Amino acid sequence: MNYQPKFDRRSFIVASAAAVSGLSVGFHIPFGDEADAALSEPEVNAWVVVKPDETVVIRVARSEMGQGTLTGLCQMVAEELDCQWSKVTYEFPTPGENVARKRVWGDFFTAGSQGIRSSNQLVRKGGAAARMMLVQAAANQWKVPVSECVASAGTITHQPSNRTITYGKVASAAAEVEPPTDIPLKDPKDWTIIGKGLKRLDTPDKTQGKTIYGIDIRLPGMLYASFKACPVNGGKIKSFNAAKITGRKGVTKVVQVEDYGVAVIADSWWRAKTALDAMPIAWDNGPGAKDSDESIAAWLKQGLDSDDGLVGNKGGDVKAGLASAAKTVEAVYAYPYQAHATMEPQNATARYTPDRCEVWCSTQNGEAALATASEACGLPVPKCEVYKTFLGGGFGRRATSQDFVRVAVLIAKQMPGTPIKTLWTREEDMTHDWYHPVTQCKITAGLDKDNNLVAIHYRISGQSILAGVMPARLQNGKDPATFSGFYPGGEEAAYPYTVPNILVDHSMRNPHLHPGFWRGVNINHNAIYIESFMDELAKEVGMDALEFRRKLMTKHPLHLASLNAVAEKGDWGKPLPAGSGRGLAVAMAFGSYVAACAEVTVDGNKVKINRIVAATNPGYGVNPAQIERQVAGSFVYGLTALFMGGIDVKGGRVEQENFNTYQMMKIRHMPKVEVTVMPSGGFWGGVGEPTICVAAPAVLNAITAATGKRYRTFPLRKQGLTLV
Amino acid sequence: MLHLTINGTSHDVDAEPDTPLLWVIRDTIGMTGTKYGCGIQQCGACTVHIDGVATRSCGMPVSLAVGKQITTIEGLAQNGTLNAVQQAWIDHDVPQCGYCQSGMIMAVTALLKKKPKATDADIDRELTNICRCGTYQQIRAAIHSITAKA
Structure with a gap:
């Protein structure tokens, strides 16, 4: 049972896999003039192709960067299609095709833990419509009423006569059936594919080096480019001396990229890279060069008491509440820049001719990549195309800015007709990221004489992501996303507690480094501010941290259910030896209710995380096995940042350039993570990001429980703490 | 040449x-x-x-x-048959983005050739590859499934 997409002179299959399941998955990367060469024909509808051999090809618009959306979306289509899961394979439609077909696949944007939740209706209806058309085609063939026919596991049965026919036999006829307009979906209680911990579809290729990432694209006649931008964001090129590297073996051309970058094109990437390293370049670093960690921190500190606060959540009268409190408690926290450090450095391959521009790349946002290519080369969108590959990590780096596409297109445009792969070095990638924003937070709380929390003011000072990447999304100058985790209610990231007088406001201060979406985004630091300080308050009044929270959570039953789950499973309240401690954290993030209970042992400056118990309620859980793995992995991402991360700025430059100075958790640091997936149904929450935000505060609270010492600035390496 | x-x-x-x-x-x-x-x-x-x-x-x-x-x-695969590490990776659905996994599988294959009964301490000391998705828990479980049979 082999499936290969259509191959013709315009197309190019760069990899195929004999999967262990017996299915062969062809990953088809076209190289040519017609976008529709990317798609195998005929289709039942935009989502589903059934081959004569019964192979079901499901088209997946969202990007696969490790989060498992590819498999989850296929499960959702297959559920409504009623096909055999073992026959399912996949392909990626192109953004150009989506535009040409009036965005039949919806949004390609894969970020904000939205891959499953925001497209669930669209993809399920796609599968259901295809099933209805297949059944109608069978009924037409048998000349019987469609109401007498049912579908199951890829076979249609005419119930009165017990005649059967398979999907593959009627797929061509089904393509001619009028698409239904009324498309009922299954009741969740009838799901048999959604909700199952099925194996990922992309695993076999990934164990054999067969998966094609952007960096792996190879095209006939392709050359390679190495690229450098001004080391200070916003700076420019003053001059470069191409004559110094003229005549080096394999070097084809030196090209400037706008006013901020330069690239060397050669017949191998190593030759391009070493030539670029050998070429003298003078930079005009621009105004950003005066920024440093100290200057940024000082500027943000002023924002902790300034009168420019943009209000994100306001209830009661916090000023009066604090004034009348029996006791006030105050603390200041700070969270640093973080780099994404996707394992696959930024890259894209582009071929430009005066009539057409094509780009092959790892992107979280195919349509943004297409728009970027069009803008960069000057050709209209219908003359451009983007072919998406698998991503060697995304974490938000490849979600908004498509700078890697822009640079690749601008380089390729200077050698029309020649495909050029532009690959950034790790150093270029790490020093030209769109960083997790830098913020500080001053928290002032008021307690009444009975130790009830009666007022709380969170003043956030620091960088706005939306101001940096999507200024059109600001609302009267305010970045609503800054308040993630602090919202008074809603479906995305509601504050877990009820406090009669509350104010959350933001003094926006945007240093010169680009901010960006970084797995978990704003709630990463907000959850530290909320949950670390909750423990500070509990300690202040001498209460157990769980009991103190519970008192404030009576109106937040879903938050509380997740917190209770980790407290119980995590042995909260049970004795521990001296030097060990447990910590809790709870949040609602990306629509899911998450909590963690961490247990650590601290020996001098060495922190050992013994165990983390995590819980998530994502509403509906499409693939619980994958959810567990996403949750476990999210702790690695969050705790790496807490202990080892932190980007430093000096003279406007990012100081960390590679994994020797920007270190990563390794297997020896990995705590045991026990995950409870507790879907309550009724809503669609995200998975890839939510739990990352409870990782740091749970561990911080555990460290304090173990040592009595409270840490409020990060990363912890700067406090002398080492994760072992 | x-x-x-x-x-x-x-x-x-x-x-x-x-x-x-x-x-x-x-x-x-x-x-x-x-x-x-x-x-x-x-x-x-x-x-x-x-x-x-x-x-x-x-x-x-x-x-x-x-x-x-x-x-x-x-x-690594011989005549179309995956090696034990690759198969364990499939059985435990280890990869997420998968980018680091070629190197990870090569490192683990070499480790288990040297130490078929590699302990957790061996794994911690010798497996220093970076996985940004954080698949370490699945990697450890997959290795254990091989060493248990050695």
Whole structure:
């Protein structure tokens, strides 16, 4: 049972896999003039192709960067299609095709833990419509009423006569059936594919080096480019001396990229890279060069008491509440820049001719990549195309800015007709990221004489992501996303507690480094501010941290259910030896209710995380096995940042350039993570990001429980703490 | 011209002798399963076997690989049968983005060849590859499933 997409002179299959399941998955990367060469024909509808051999090809618009959306979306289509899961394979439609077909696949944007939740209706209806058309085609063939026919596991049965026919036999006829307009979906209680911990579809290729990432694209006649931008964001090129590297073996051309970058094109990437390293370049670093960690921190500190606060959540009268409190408690926290450090450095391959521009790349946002290519080369969108590959990590780096596409297109445009792969070095990638924003937070709380929390003011000072990447999304100058985790209610990231007088406001201060979406985004630091300080308050009044929270959570039953789950499973309240401690954290993030209970042992400056118990309620859980793995992995991402991360700025430059100075958790640091997936149904929450935000505060609270010492600035390496 | 033997096949390649083996494998020969992650032997995404020893190919001049048996991720399966590590990776659905997993599988294959009953302490000490998705828990479980049978 082999499936290969259509191959013709315009197309190019760069990899195929004999999967262990017996299915062969062809990953088809076209190289040519017609976008529709990317798609195998005929289709039942935009989502589903059934081959004569019964192979079901499901088209997946969202990007696969490790989060498992590819498999989850296929499960959702297959559920409504009623096909055999073992026959399912996949392909990626192109953004150009989506535009040409009036965005039949919806949004390609894969970020904000939205891959499953925001497209669930669209993809399920796609599968259901295809099933209805297949059944109608069978009924037409048998000349019987469609109401007498049912579908199951890829076979249609005419119930009165017990005649059967398979999907593959009627797929061509089904393509001619009028698409239904009324498309009922299954009741969740009838799901048999959604909700199952099925194996990922992309695993076999990934164990054999067969998966094609952007960096792996190879095209006939392709050359390679190495690229450098001004080391200070916003700076420019003053001059470069191409004559110094003229005549080096394999070097084809030196090209400037706008006013901020330069690239060397050669017949191998190593030759391009070493030539670029050998070429003298003078930079005009621009105004950003005066920024440093100290200057940024000082500027943000002023924002902790300034009168420019943009209000994100306001209830009661916090000023009066604090004034009348029996006791006030105050603390200041700070969270640093973080780099994404996707394992696959930024890259894209582009071929430009005066009539057409094509780009092959790892992107979280195919349509943004297409728009970027069009803008960069000057050709209209219908003359451009983007072919998406698998991503060697995304974490938000490849979600908004498509700078890697822009640079690749601008380089390729200077050698029309020649495909050029532009690959950034790790150093270029790490020093030209769109960083997790830098913020500080001053928290002032008021307690009444009975130790009830009666007022709380969170003043956030620091960088706005939306101001940096999507200024059109600001609302009267305010970045609503800054308040993630602090919202008074809603479906995305509601504050877990009820406090009669509350104010959350933001003094926006945007240093010169680009901010960006970084797995978990704003709630990463907000959850530290909320949950670390909750423990500070509990300690202040001498209460157990769980009991103190519970008192404030009576109106937040879903938050509380997740917190209770980790407290119980995590042995909260049970004795521990001296030097060990447990910590809790709870949040609602990306629509899911998450909590963690961490247990650590601290020996001098060495922190050992013994165990983390995590819980998530994502509403509906499409693939619980994958959810567990996403949750476990999210702790690695969050705790790496807490202990080892932190980007430093000096003279406007990012100081960390590679994994020797920007270190990563390794297997020896990995705590045991026990995950409870507790879907309550009724809503669609995200998975890839939510739990990352409870990782740091749970561990911080555990460290304090173990040592009595409270840490409020990060990363912890700067406090002398080492994760072992 | 340099003469290399990769996965049992001979290749004559045009490259400067100090070119890292990684780039000769990926760009000159065109086998892309071996990955570039850092270029400074920190992350292990580029791990291959040189005469059976796990080696970070981004830091190895190609001239030093001449005359040696080079094995890449593409060379682990024999006659279409995956090796025990690859199969355990499938059984435990280890990869997420998968980018580091070629190097991870090469490192684990070499470790288990040396120490078929590798303990957790062995794993912690010798497996220093970076996985940004954080698949470590699944990696450990997959290794345990192999050592339990050794």
